[in-house]
Amino acid sequence: MVNGILDYLWLVPALPLLGVVLNGAIALFAERPHLLKEAGLPLAGGHGAGHGSHDDAHGASSHGSAHGHHETPAYRKLVAFIAPAVVGAAFVVALLCVLSLASRPADGRTFVQILFPWIQAGSLLVPAGLQLDPLSSVMALVVTGVGFLIHVYSVGYMSHERAFARYFVCLNLFMFAMLTLVMANNYLLMFVGWEGVGLCSYLLIGFWYEKQSASDAGKKAFVVNRIGDFGVLLAMFLVFWNFGSLTYTEVFAKVPVLRESGVLTTGLATVITLLLFLGATGKSAQIPLYVWLPDAMEGPTPVSALIHAATMVTAGVYMVARSSALFLLAPDTMMVVAVIGAVTAIFSATIGICQTDIKRVLAYSTVSQLGYMFLACGVGAFTAAIFHLMTHAFFKALLFLGSGSVIHALSGEQDMRKMGGLKKYVPVTFATMFVATLAIAGIPGLSGFFSKDEILWQAFSSSHGSPFLWGIAALAAGITAFYMFRLVYLTFFGKSRMDPEVEKHAHESPWTMTVPLTILAVLSVAGGWVGIPAVLGGSNLFEHWLAPVFHPVAAAGAHGVAAAGAHGAESVAHHPAALEIGLMALSVAIALCGIGLAYFLYRVRTGKPAEIAKEWPTLYDVVYHKYYIDEFYEWAVIRRIVTFSNGLWEMFDALFIDGIVNGAADLVRAAGDRVRRLQGGVVGGYAFSLLAGAVLLVGYILYRSVVQ
Amino acid sequence: MIAPSAYLLLSAILFGIGVVGVVTRKNVLIILMSVELMLNGVNVAFVAAGSYLGDAAGGVFAFMVMTVAAAEAAVGLALLIALYRLKETIDITELKVLKW
Numbered sequence: 083m084v085n086g087i088l089d090y091l092w093l094v095p096a097l098p099l100l101g102v103v104l105n106g107a108i109a110l111f112a113e114r115p116h117l118l119k120e121a122g123l124p125l126a127g128g129h130g131a132g133h134g135s136h137d138d139a140h141g142a143s144s145h146g147s148a149h150g151h152h153e154t155p156a157y158r159k160l161v162a163f164i165a166p167a168v169v170g171a172a173f174v175v176a177l178l179c180v181l182s183l184a185s186r187p188a189d190g191r192t193f194v195q196i197l198f199p200w201i202q203a204g205s206l207l208v209p210a211g212l213q214l215d216p217l218s219s220v221m222a223l224v225v226t227g228v229g230f231l232i233h234v235y236s237v238g239y240m241s242h243e244r245a246f247a248r249y250f251v252c253l254n255l256f257m258f259a260m261l262t263l264v265m266a267n268n269y270l271l272m273f274v275g276w277e278g279v280g281l282c283s284y285l286l287i288g289f290w291y292e293k294q295s296a297s298d299a300g301k302k303a304f305v306v307n308r309i310g311d312f313g314v315l316l317a318m319f320l321v322f323w324n325f326g327s328l329t330y331t332e333v334f335a336k337v338p339v340l341r342e343s344g345v346l347t348t349g350l351a352t353v354i355t356l357l358l359f360l361g362a363t364g365k366s367a368q369i370p371l372y373v374w375l376p377d378a379m380e381g382p383t384p385v386s387a388l389i390h391a392a393t394m395v396t397a398g399v400y401m402v403a404r405s406s407a408l409f410l411l412a413p414d415t416m417m418v419v420a421v422i423g424a425v426t427a428i429f430s431a432t433i434g435i436c437q438t439d440i441k442r443v444l445a446y447s448t449v450s451q452l453g454y455m456f457l458a459c460g461v462g463a464f465t466a467a468i469f470h471l472m473t474h475a476f477f478k479a480l481l482f483l484g485s486g487s488v489i490h491a492l493s494g495e496q497d498m499r500k501m502g503g504l505k506k507y508v509p510v511t512f513a514t515m516f517v518a519t520l521a522i523a524g525i526p527g528l529s530g531f532f533s534k535d536e537i538l539w540q541a542f543s544s545s546h547g548s549p550f551l552w553g554i555a556a557l558a559a560g561i562t563a564f565y566m567f568r569l570v571y572l573t574f575f576g577k578s579r580m581d582p583e584v585e586k587h588a589h590e591s592p593w594t595m596t597v598p599l600t601i602l603a604v605l606s607v608a609g610g611w612v613g614i615p616a617v618l619g620g621s622n623l624f625e626h627w628l629a630p631v632f633h634p635v636a637a638a639g640a641h642g643v644a645a646a647g648a649h650g651a652e653s654v655a656h657h658p659a660a661l662e663i664g665l666m667a668l669s670v671a672i673a674l675c676g677i678g679l680a681y682f683l684y685r686v687r688t689g690k691p692a693e694i695a696k697e698w699p700t701l702y703d704v705v706y707h708k709y710y711i712d713e714f715y716e717w718a719v720i721r722r723i724v725t726f727s728n729g730l731w732e733m734f735d736a737l738f739i740d741g742i743v744n745g746a747a748d749l750v751r752a753a754g755d756r757v758r759r760l761q762g763g764v765v766g767g768y769a770f771s772l773l774a775g776a777v778l779l780v781g782y783i784l785y786r787s788v789v790q
Numbered sequence: 791m792i793a794p795s796a797y798l799l800l801s802a803i804l805f806g807i808g809v810v811g812v813v814t815r816k817n818v819l820i821i822l823m824s825v826e827l828m829l830n831g832v833n834v835a836f837v838a839a840g841s842y843l844g845d846a847a848g849g850v851f852a853f854m855v856m857t858v859a860a861a862e863a864a865v866g867l868a869l870l871i872a873l874y875r876l877k878e879t880i881d882i883t884e885l886k887v888l889k890w
Contacts, residue, residue: 763886769812 087178091195091212094176094222095261101168101254105161109247112157117244158246165250166233169257173226180219188630191216194267194331201270208328213267217631220468221264221400224475228392229257231598235483236384238594239490249289249382256282260393264400268329269318272401276314276365279394280307286389287381299377306374310364314401317357324350334407341411351411358405359419362398366452369426373712375449379441383486386441391448391482392475399455399471403464406632410462416546420460424541424554427453429709431561435568436706439496440485443569447522448478450558454537457555461547463540464632465625469613470533476609477521477530480602484515487591487599488573492584498569503578507588510596512574514603519570521606523563524673529610534559535666536615542665543657556669563676571684617659797838804831818873818880822866829859 154162183191192215200210214222233253240249259278266272280303288300318328324345325333340346362368367375378390389395402409402419409415427450434446451474458467489496491508505512521530538559542552578585590596612627614620683690695702704710760771804827811824833852840848874880 763888765882765885766813766816773809773813 085182085193087175087182088193088195088214090175091179091193091214091265092197094172094179094226095212095258095265097168097172097175098254098257098261101165102251102258104164105247105251105254108157108161108164109245109251112155113245113247116155116157120244154241161247161250162237165254166230166237168254169226169230169233172257172261173223173230176219176222176226179214180223183214183216183219184627188626191630192331196267205326206322206328208268208270210271211267211329212265213330214265215631216628217400217403217468218264220472220628222261224472225257225260225264225393228475228479228602229260229388231601232384232388232392232479232483235387235486235595235598236382238592239384239486240382241592243382245289249286252282252285252289253385253388256286256389256394260397263397267331268327269321269333270328272404273311273314273318276361276397276401277311279389279397280304280311280365283307283378283389283394286385287378289381289385293380296380299374299380303374303378306371307364310361310371310398313357313360313364317354317361320350320354320357330404337407337411346411348412351408352414355405355409355412355415356418358401358408359415359422362402362456363422364398365401366395366398366456367449368398368422368452368456369429372426372430372449373715376442376445376708379439379445383441383482383489386445387479387482387486390445392479395448395452396455396471396475399452399459399467402456402459403468403632406459406464409459413546416460416462418460419456420541420546420551423453423456423458423460424551424558425453426450427457428554428558428561429453431558431565432705433708434565435561436702438498440488440498440501440569440573441482441496443498443565444478444481444485447481447562447566450562451478451522453558454534454555457541457551458537461540461544461551463537463544465628466533466536466540468628469610469624470537473521473529473533473606473609476602476605477518480514480518480599480606481522483595483599483602484511484518487511487595490591490595491588492580493587495580495584498572500579500581500584501573502576502580503574504588505574508590510590510599514596514599515574516570517603518606519566521610522566523677524559524670526670527607529606529608531670532610532613532615535669536613538669539615539662539665543662552665556672559669560672560676563673564680567677567680568684571680575685576688615662617662794838794842798835801831801835801838804828804834807831816881816883818870818882818885821882822863822870825866826859826863829855 179193183193192213194211194213196209196211198210199207201208233250236249236253240246243249256279259275259282261275263272263275263279266275284300284304287303288297290296291300321333322328324340325336327333327336337346364371375390375395379386381390409419430446430449430453434443434450437443437446451470455467455470455474458464458470487508488501488504488511491504491511492501495501517528521528524531524534538552538555541547541555542549580588611620613622613624615622707713808824808826808828808831811827812821815821815824833855836848836852836855838848840846840851870880873885877885879885
């Protein structure tokens with residue numbers, strides 16, 4: 083017990099896995115027979131007979147006593163307890179582990195736990211190991227913490243859902259995969275988690291698979307992600323080929339050595355990092371692979387909050403930050419990352435202006451905020467990226483959960499044109515969402531302000547940054563403030579545009595939903611206080627905490643404060659503090675302009691937006707249709723691939739493969755057709771053949787004897 | 791003494807007549823008779839060779855063939871009667887259901 087609680091680190095991913103097993107058993111043996119019986123379908127599968135009788139008894143007892151759907155069946159109560167409990171327990175273990183890690187000296191904060199040797203093939207040795215260091219501990223805490231709140235929320239949100247257990251199996255499986263992703267100690271195990279979260283994303287987007295659009299969206303997400311995964315795979319091959327290992331600690335330790343020996347050229351580093359970044363654009367929904375995320379809103383709202391806002395989509399940022407040692411060697415890649423991040427940030431923010439579906443606005447907002455994180459990565463401010471990742475997890479999860487609460491209150495209505503005046507119906511939801519909106523808009527004092535401003539400042543001042551990048555990002559921040567307040571005004575303020583029938587049932591959500599909202603609201607306010615920059619009199623604890631990961635060499639020499647020197651502090655030294663404060667004030671002013679504009683358009687002159695749309699119909703149309711990117715992809719990529727595949731099918735499959743198979747069959751049949759005539763059924767013919775055979779045989783024997 | 795080649799020639803002629811009968815005739819009864827003729831042609835060869843070589847085995851074989859031929863005739867005629875009852879014909883060209 084040298085490491086104390088850290089020896090139990092494996093429990094963090096194992097606990098959600100336990101939840102998968104338990105809930106999976108319930109889903110298979112209690113819920114499925116129950117649902118099949120309701121639907122009047124027979125139990126499928128031959129082996130089901132034994133289970134079936136057992137489950138029928140179970141189903142009948144719960145169903146019989148329930149008299150309809152008013153009382154919760156026992157198995158649902160069990161699921162509602164297990165699923166959040168395992169994640170909550172994982173959070174507690176993770177928290178204790180991180181506290182234990184924090185008690186170590188700054189340069190010793192990397193704990194690796196090898197669980198078992200996983201792959202041994204030739205020189206490829208991949209252990210299944212967990213790594214807890216400052217970076218993965220931030221991720222693990224965010225994933226389990228926000229995940230726990232969303233699990234609790236889901237119990238309330240999904241209470242009317244029939245496939246209750248199936249939902250929580252997927253959600254728990256997602257937690258397991260995500261924790262594997264962030265806590266793996268090598269690229270390959272991370273990739274397992276990477277694919278695992280992709281699978282869960284697919285399962286949960288298509289959760290209501292009977293709806294065509296939901297099942298299509300699931301497939302789209304999966305296929306688009308495959309393109310990115312391809313890049314990650316190639317990058318892993320290259321890493322293994324050149325470093326001889328996939329384990330983080332070994333790879334990053336070899337970077338200076340290989341750099342010196344000339345193996346790791348800038349070109350090689352550029353290729354590896356660009357391929358990794360391709361994977362990141364897929365998973366984290368950046369240009370050009372962002373198109374799946376808005377469609378992913380077909381899934382249940384808590385799923386959108388957990389997977390498509392707070393955790394999974396940030397996996398790309400995590401991976402880039404994890405590989406920062408490689409990225410810093412490739413200035414070209416850094417520029418690509420920064421530019422793609424900045425362009426994505428402003429591009430998707432403008433789409434968000436015109437969307438009318440409350441969840442789609444948030445989806446484009448997520449894409450935009452992820453763009454900020456990549457912008458930060460691209461200018462070398464990995465700490466700022468992870469900081470924004472964390473605060474974004476709080477306020478964006480809150481926004482999604484709040485929108486879920488609104489949708490729940492309105493019996494499934496998602497169109498903001500049919501909302502309005504909801505403030506008085508759902509006061510808690512309104513208050514918490516308003517806090518999150520202030521946070522994302524960058525109002526000083528809230529979490530979003532500190533993280534976003536850190537990114538803006540780094541984009542301006544870092545050696546990789548430029549005033550141009552700052553300008554784009556600041557403008558995007560203004561647009562963000564605008565569309566978020568537009569969302570709030572359309573939803574909660576003004577006159578009600580709801581259907582009277584819906585309005586009658588509008589109600590505040592149960593405590594399982596409002597309590598997570600409240601906790602997240604507190605985090606949205608206070609989450610940024612760990613990273614108050616020095617210029618505002620803070621100590622930026624967050625940067626010091628992450629410093630050993632991003633500046634390992636410096637950290638080995640001095641303690642945390644000097645470690646920040648590599649990029650942040652060094653560049654800060656060149657710029658006066660007044661400039662930083664001035665830019666901060668400017669970005670706040672831009673955000674306030676956005677809010678003011680939203681107030682003017684959606685509170686004061688509510689008819690104006692429609693007028694503007696009429697005045698510039700083409701512009702409005704293009705933005706409303708998301709710049710026709712989906713249509714462009716349909717035309718430029720999908721149709722080409724379909725045509726090519728059709729050609730392949732007709733040329734290769736139908737002609738070549740089928741030709742061989744059918745040709746062989748035709749040959750045999752033609753031969754048989756000839757040979758069958760020998761057996762005509764006429765006995766005389768048979769007799770003649772016998773005779774002929776005998777004559778030939780005798781003739782041959784005679785010939786042989788004569789020749790000899 | 792007649793030369794052995796004359797016996798063998800007789801044997802070959804008998805055998806040949808039998809073969810032609812089996813191949814060309816349509817009546818099953820005649821085909822059976824032709825088969826008997828072939829067997830007897832062979833018998834002649836056996837006896838002649840046995841006598842020429844002074845070996846009794848030739849005669850023994852001839853008796854053996856006669857015994858088998860008798861059995862064969864009995865079975866063959868029985869089949870023929872069964873066939874006639876079934877098909878009401880003994881024309882071999884009519885009986886051609888046994889094919890592919």
